Amino acid sequence: MAVEVVMPRLGWTMETGTLAEWIKHDGDVIAEGDVLFAVETDKVAQEVEAVDSGILRIPPGSALPGTEIPVGAVMAYLVQPGEAAPFEQGAAAPAPTAAVAAAPATDPLPSANPAPLVVTEVADGVPTISPRARRIAGELDVDWTVISGTGRTGRIVERDVRAAAAQPVAPRPRVTPVARRVAQQAGVDVDQVASQLPGKRITRADIDAATSAVPESDGIVQPITQIRRIIADRMSQSAHTAAPVTLTTEVDATELAQLRERIKRDIAETGVTPSYTDLLIRLVALALLDHPQLNASFSGDTIVRHQAVHVGIAVDSEQGLLVPVVRDAHLKSVQRIAAESSQLIARARTGKSKADDLRGGTFTLSNLGMYEIDAFTPIINLPECAILGVGRIVARQVVIDEERELVAIRKMMTLSLTFDHRLVDGAPAARFLQQVKRWIERPYGWATQ
Amino acid sequence: MRELTFSTATREALTEEMERDPAVFVMGEGIGERGGNWGTTVGLFERFGPMRLRDTPIVERGFTGLCTGAALVGGRPVVDFMFLDFLLDGMGEIINQTAKLQYMSNGRLTMPIVFRGCIGVGHSAATHHSGNYYPMLAHVPGLRVVVPSSPYDAKGLLKTAIRSNDPVFFLEHKSVLGVKGQVPDDEYLIPFGEAAVVREGRDATVVAIGWMVHQTLKSCDELAKDGVSIEVIDPRTISPLDTDTMLASVKKTGRLLIVDEDYGPCSVGAEIAAQVTAKGFDDLDAPIMRINGAFTPVPYAPPLEAAVVPNPTSIALAIRDLLAE
Incomplete structure (x- = not known):
């Protein structure tokens, strides 16, 4: 069977x-x-x-x-x-x-032992065109890649090529090899150029003329990859269907930085140093348990509030934006999150993500700090409800005690929370962001949980 | 022109050559007074006497070697094996001496010897009397192998064989012995290495060997009723093999089937397929197909015997199969 x-x-x-x-x-x-x-x-x-x-x-x-x-x-x-x-x-x-x-x-044996009535199969595999048909296609200038075959197993045979040649189709434009190459590099459609110059052999000059006629032709034209198309579809879908609102707040991350330094020192020999993103995954996961409205998604006509927190991390890869997901981040230690995320990110960057890596997120973190970005308006990764944009950590002079007129240099960071107003109102979202802010400023509040 | 049977035509060729050249003599079992098991020498004993029609004991290696020696010193022996299967007992002599002596003597010696015998499946001849063996013989450098299918070809090729200074195997399928055909009154010879296009057609080329030429022609008559036009080629000599004629036909039709009663593995069809693929690849519109006898010793029971070889029905099926490719 x-x-x-x-x-x-x-x-x-x-x-x-x-x-x-x-x-x-x-x-x-x-x-x-x-x-x-x-x-x-x-x-x-x-x-x-x-x-x-x-x-x-x-x-x-x-x-x-x-x-x-x-x-x-x-x-x-x-x-x-x-x-x-x-x-x-x-x-x-x-x-x-x-x-x-x-x-x-x-007969499970190959035909080394042919019965008299059995025609020995000489052919192996599934050729698409017979040698003769290929030769005749060349002689008749027929593009055999677009015709279908009537031979056994669908092989294109001579009669198919001759039938195609007899069709009253527009003659294939004659294009010099150089012109074809130049056209490909410039992203120019040779057939379109040829259609405007019927009967003419298309040369490099024709392609150059067509290129200069195309506006912004000095740019490099690239075909859209599958991933780029998915990203484009997702992004425009998000932009067109969600009701995004972005809240920003400035956070004092000095103590978070100290915490990270301490962890780094303590476990330098034994483990992976957690990144700020790893710390924030744990922090945000715990905060979301207190704010389940943000850990939600649209599912048809209903809103699902997720019990577990799966945090996606926006990763820049050669192929484009990928979002690997740290599963059950609310149940995992920072150490474990760090170990997992480093692998997830490495796989994403090298294009080796597994399908499971990239699905099931309930909330997304996007950290652009390394690019010296402070605040931005991230796009929600539908069907999730919200995404937290993390800006750079930068030392700033800040007022720490207005009454005593004390100014200090602190490590400051900007958070940008974009949420879908269809699922959650502004105040609950603001309260979530406020808790995240407070926990960053006083990490013991969550690190001991 | 007269209508002669294949047997009569070869007997005529032998007679003419014996009259023409007193060095020609025949040796074999029962070819003297008896006239040969297949009537190959009927009437010749009376005409040429016991010196030139030498009956032998049943000792193939002996008379094969004896005739090889005779050929070396100016005789032109025709060794009549009756059933070609008996050649096997003389095989060491033939391959190691008969086929090689011209080469080993740097051409100073010639080897004008003809081996003839009946081949093929049919008439309940059973396992020891139904062999074909021509692929085995054609594999040996120094031997020429002739497998005619018509009285005309048989006469012209046997005369060429007897006049050849190389060892020649002249193989007669049992079933073609009684085939009748037109034979000219005047003398003619047919050179080796020239295949015959026995039927012209445009849809596919069929190369058929010996008796299979006739079986193929019958299936072509049937197919023609459906408008299928088949070109049939008879190679006539297996060694040398005229692939140019086959290639020219394949250039026209694009399709090739080889019909051979002998076994498929390492067969003449395999050789033809290899050569046509190498030289005519761009002319092929379909895989080259073969239809062969079953890879088995030949059974005695008539229904089984009939089942192991191609027949007009199975050949027609094979041709339709090829056309469906």
């Missing part, structure tokens, strides 16, 4: 996955646990393992790498030796041939 290989759901919001590549190929023998293919999804490139064993059979005409595939769609089959894949049954052979075609399927 053939086992279906489907596009798995790797994240709650995942509707489609982009096939990055097949690691195994048609006809490969697969053991349970072998990596079958790689998927680019929700901010993550993930390798998908086989949950069964058998021989991998990928149907002809199946999705090519780079194609979006709906979750649950059948991509291939695992069959047992000698078993025909479902797409081979009732193949397009004439009726009398079916028996012949079926015969080798019952």
Whole structure:
């Protein structure tokens, strides 16, 4: 019985996955646990393992790498030796041939021992075009990559190419190789240029002319990556559906800094020094237990107040913004959070995040302190309710006692809390921010919890 | 032109060559007064006498070596194995001496010897009398291998074989012996290494060997009723093998099936497929296919015997299969 290989759901919001590549190929023998293919999804490139064993059979005409595939769609089959894949049954052979075609399927041996009625299969794998068809496509200037084949297994054969050549399609523009390369570099659509110059052989000069006609053409044009597109969709969705309000407050982080220095000194030999972000994850998680309205999310028509606090950390990676999640931060020590977050961030930066790393957050921290940013208006990571923007810690002269006119140099920090006013009103959000502020200023309030 | 059977045509060729050259003689079991198991020498004993039609004891290695020696010193022996299967007892002599002596003497010696015998599955000849062996022989440098399918080809090729100064295997399928065909009155010879296009067509090329040429032509007649047009090529000689004719045909049709009664592994079809793929890759519109006899000793029971070799029905299926690729 053939086992279906489907596009798995790797994240709650995942509707489609982009096939990055097949690691195994048609006809490969697969053991349970072998990596079958790689998927680019929700901010993550993930390798998908086989949950069964058998021989991998990928149907002809199946999705090519780079194609979006709906979750649950059948991509291939695992069959047992000698078993025909479902797409081979009732193949397009004439009726009398079916028996012949079926015969080798019952014989687990390769055709070194062919019965007289069995045609020895010389072909291996699933070629997409016959050599002859490829040659003729070249001679007739037919783009065979866009035609479908009528040969067995969907192979493009001569008749397909000739049929395509006979179609009254617009002739393929003639483009010099240099022009094609220049056009690609400049992000210019060659076909569009050609359509304005019918019959002409497109040269570099034509591309240059088209380039100068395009405004802002001195910029480097890049295709949108899958992750960039997801980020763009998420951000605009958030900006258009949430009702964001940002509160900012200035915080004296001197004692938080001292606390961190002490921890650093004490555990220098034994553990990971917690970053400010790690300290704030623990702090914010505990504060959210007191302010459950902020640890909430929209779920259709209802608002879910989460029992647990899973804090996402905005991480800048080469691929773009990623938000790995520290799970159950309210239950974990700073040490443990530090250990976990360092791994999560390292994986995110190197593009090796696991799907589980990136899902299930209930609140997000975004720290731009290292870029010398003080206050900003972070965008809510839907469906979460709020996000806390953390500014830099900088030494400032501040009034510490107005009556006695005392001024001191303190380590100051700005917090920016953006919340979704649809879920929570301004006052509860302000009270949450106030508690965070107080705990930063007097860390023993939470560090002993 | 006259209509002759394959047997008559080869007997005519042998007679003509024996008349033409007194050095030509025949040696084998029962080829004297009896006229040969397959009638290969009927009437020749009376005409040429016992010196030139030498019956032998059942000792293939002995008369094979004897004839090899005779060829070295000016004779032109025709060794008649009756069933080619008996060649196996003389194989050491043939491969190690007959095939190599010209090379080892730097060409100072010649080896004008013909080995002939019946091959093929059919007539309940069973395991010891149904072998084909031509892939094995064609594998040996120094041997030429002829597998004709028609009376015309048989006569022209046997005359060439007898006049050749190289060792030649002339192999006659049991089932073609009675096949009739047009044969010219005048003398003619057919050179080795020239395949024959026995039927022209455009949809696919079928290379068929020996008796399979006739079986293939029958299936082509059936397919033609459906408008399927098949080109059939008879290589006629397996060594040398004329792949140019096959390549020219594949260039036209894009598809190739090799029909061979002999076993598939390491067969002539495998050789043809390799050469056509190497030289005609860009002309191929489908994988090269083969249909062969079953990889088994040949059974005696007639229904089983019939089941292990391709027939017009299975060949037609194979052709349809190829066209569906």
